[in-house]
Amino acid sequence: QSVLTQPPSVSGAPGQRVTISCTESSSNFGAGYDVHWYQQLPGTAPKLLISGNSNRPSGVPDRFSGSKSGTSASLAITGLQAEDEADYYCQSYDSSLSGWVFGGGTKLTVL
């Protein structure tokens, strides 16, 4: 079974760049499954931020970018803004579950 590991928290000052990692503990990534990222503002539903490792849906600012290499994926946020303070989750597909698997989530604090 796949496990996606994220740092519990990251922080940065306004205007800075932060990255959030998502590391997979099995060979799931090697199977070629994509990683997707969601932003969850306090008290709201998750919102799709990045799909297919690096694709931004319409309306998502280009300050957000995603990448994947080997067994790790990353979400980068540049030009940090106060409204970016939220929880961020990575998600992929687990063939053994035949379903989605989520990382534990990362709380971003804007200092």
Added chain:
Amino acid sequence: QVQLVQSGAEVKKPGASVKVSCKSSGYTFTSYGISWVRQAPGQGLEWMGWISTYNDNTNYAQNLQGRVTMTTDTSTTTAYMELRSLRSDDTAVYYCARDQVGGYGDYWGQGTLVTVSS
């Protein structure tokens, strides 16, 4: 515009059942599956399962097998998730999401809080 609108909050006693609805609009209902995800208070996201709106095929998370049933009503473009034998650790916000090709949720419902308490 694509919208998924869920039913309201529920309070249930341990051992009871709950059925949450998720009404879709703004797209062809049978072209996308629906996944259900829950989030316990202060915790992360947990995938519960998926249903095909085309042929009602389902796939449930192993830890919920036997307690969860997902169904759809194409006439009302509504998906349902029923969870039985509720326990206190089923207290969570339950979300439906449109399952996009590629295996992710591109649109989400607003969430339904289910509280299980005696």
